[in-house]
Amino acid sequence: MFDIAFIQEKGNGRLAHENALVHEHCVRIGQPFELFTPKRLLRRQLPLTRRSFVFGDVDITHSAMRQLKIAIPDTSCYPKALRSYLHRRVWTDTLGVLRQRIDDGAAPVFAKPASRLKIFTGRVFAHHSDFYYVGSTSWKEPLWCSDVVEWRSEYRVYVIGSEIVSVDHYDGDVGLRPDPVVLAQAVAEYTRSGEAPAAYGIDFGVLSTGDTALIEANEGYSLGAYHIGSEAYAGLVFTRWRQLLESLPTD
Structure with missing residues (x-):
């Protein structure tokens, strides 16, 4: 067991589905736990140690990793x-190169961020207007691209x-x-x-x-x-x- 499991809450003890699963299991096995709000973690108010477990959304988990000096893994979504097993072409490009290809009449491409995963949701880019969905993302942003299947x-x-x-x-x-x-x-x-x-x-x-x-x-x-x-x-x-x-x- 961990000394303590810190589980992110939404406030007033409300839990996201995944967090509720972890909480349920902690209760079942007698694992000590404490609910926390993101504000407490970001203010470094949680006594994190190498015997603590932290569970929350991606941003909160990464914040906890940085506090513990855990290197954030660079795990590829396409190992x-x-x-x-892909059964389709997959390659890397930048957002700007993809836009130029689509403007030049290339076939539609599915693309998603390669590193900063939450800056936009992966989607099919078929027309110039589709780039509206990336907002102010830099044209140099690296992407994973693949054939549309x-x-x-x-x-x-x-x-x-x-x-x-x-x-x-x-x-x-x-x-x-x-x-x-x-x-x-x-x-x-x-x-x-x-x-x-x-x-x-x-x-x-x-x-x-x-x-x-x-x-x-x-x-x-x-x-x-x-x-x-x-x-x-x-x-x-x-x-x-x-x-x-x-x-x-x-x-």
Whole structure:
């Protein structure tokens, strides 16, 4: 167990779905916990140590990492070990280069930020007017770009170590499940590569071609929960946080 689990609240004890799952598991196993508001963390009012667990949204989690001097991981959403599962071209570009390509009549492209993930939501860019959605983002902003494909279903696969603990539908036809053989093979290859975190989420879907394909990989320390239960979800985020704490130099 951790000495204490700090869980972000919205105020008056209200919890986001993921935070409620972690809270439920802490209560069940007797893990000491404390709810906190973002203001308290940002004011450095939480007594964080290398035996603390912190759970909140991405920005809050990153703030906690910086206070603990944990390096924020640079985990690729398209791991090299899993590129063969993409079933589409993926490349990097800048926002300005993409705009020029679209203005020159190139085929539509799906693009999302490559580093500052929250500056805009990934979307298809097909016309000049689509760039309205990026607001004041710099034209030098690096992007992940990919061919536009048709997803018939989308699922999140939750993994602890090399074990799949839940496969949750979140979009498209719920009856079109990704091939479990492909999922197991992908997780095994990711584990063997040494790229995989100790726990993570990885999204797969079924394309219009019928292929099971990788959508993207997701970090395990702040991960959206769909239908996964509290025990599996808390186990996942606890496992990833322990790994991050273990990256700290010993005193």
